[in-house]
Amino acid sequence: MSHTSARRRSGIVAAFALFAAMLGHAPAAMAEESQFGYVYTTDLLPQGAKEVEQWATWRHQKVAGYFDQLDGRTEFEYGLTDRLQVAFYANYTWARAYHNGPFAETTPPEPLSYDKPGPDDHYNATRFVGFSGEAIYRLWSPYNDPLGVAVYIEPTVGPAFRELEAKLILQKNFLDDRLVTAFNFTYAPEWRYDTVEGDPTRKAWGYETDVNLNIAASYRFAPNWSAGFEFLNEHEYNSYNFSKESNDGYFFGPVIHYGGKNFFVTATLLEQLPWASSHSDTVPGAIVGGRIYDNDFEKYRVRIKAGWYF
Template sequence: MNINRVVLLALGALVFISPAVHAGEGNFGWIYTLDLQPKGSYEFEQRMQWNHRQEAGRYEDFDMRSEIEYGLSENLQIAGYVNTNYVNANQNDRFGETAGSRIPESIDTSKSYSKFRYESVAAELIWRITNPYTDWIGIGVYFEPTLGYDNKSFEYRLLLQKNLMDDKLILASNLVFETERDEVATNTNPEKASHADLLMGASYRFAPKWSGGLEYRYHNDFSGYFYQNVTQHAHFIGPNLHYGTQKWWATVAWRHQLKSGSCMNAGEFECSSGYVNDDHGRDEFMFKFGIPL
């Protein structure tokens, strides 16, 4: 599949079907902002992340999330969602074997593997402490417990947002922390891991309904629930494009993994040629849209 063609088709679809109404929400692909649902209102959001390409062979990993958001108050938003995944891989790692965090160790690693699976259900709470539209800077916190039949995690974030130029320019950052228990790829003891990410980005409204910008991710994995031993570092960067109307909004984003990754300790075999594999792709794409209800 030609990656450039897929991205161009997605962007073209937004242009073709976009009516002329004002901008909506969800400017970033991966960064959460403090633009919450108004009190008493609902929104449906669908998102899909596509992780493409690893060391060799074939690697296509799709994470899908279907979500309902609700404005509990002017500064509190809750949500619930269902996560599913589809992976299609063949001899994708540095040893020419079919492997990954979502691929069981029990398979024949010389053959291809593909599977669609239900992953988990999750809940979400965002508390906006200060408002980026009325205060000098917006500050908020985010909590997300996730429960799956072979995966359990708890994620929490510090959300920062600064609006400039009459709200045309949005600067946002997330400090992300997560603990995880994973039994997908292991046959014996569950994997206990923790993660810490720094996400930063900018989005500029260059036309009445259009915004575009850039996103960066500094990713860190650790063994154990309490960040005991670092196992990998990785850097990602890429653009985003957002279109919004009164009735719906849509965002596409792409981030490329820079050739600067490193692995150590228990994760020393997850790196190759300066890239981190695991469940990451050399290129990661986000497609998402929201519909107020």
């Protein structure tokens, strides 16, 4: 076993051991909005409540050259019941790239992979990705039950993109709800309308599956303020059944959250850890310095979310 693999496995074991230890205690109190940029919790809007959220996610730095991607999401959420929250949102993206991909070829990010710039082109594009619907149903509450449990479903439809994302969401609170911990398991097959490999004159719907295991913890250190960390473990497969793995990436970083009476702001900064492994379908040259830089992975991510209740 390589030192990189050993460090990666040790880090995953430690992270999940921390989460398991947290699940061994139990207290209770009131719900509040999510405190994380990437990880979902079982806290939902009460029946009849409405919210508008704006997300901005900046992805930065690939193999070489320059790379920046800015993903936007504008979302409306509604509490259909105290247990069921629904949402509708629009997704859009901008990217610029130059000599950023494997072997220093200019490579668009995954949402724009149907664009085919030349290997030495300066790429710059803005696109509408698609509309999404979302439903989260809470089975157990972290305030009244031993563990908060919710299920999530999100279809997305766009001009050249389809996705059906499903999540299992777990939440456990401690210290009179000042400490919030959460775990998400995500299974998300997706389809892109793109040129067929080996035949650039023909297009077809290709597919892959994203599988993510993410954990987070946040502590309220002052009225309205909390801070903590998020850890993302992301995998991509060229199949529906966990075979033909192409990529695995690991991200870790701090999150800070402010929650006012009618609004909140959350910001997360993540750096990819040098734990990536080569798999059967990994693109040659996509792993550099232990990090995967295929078209859905980068070195840094920053996400800012702002929400308004009414």
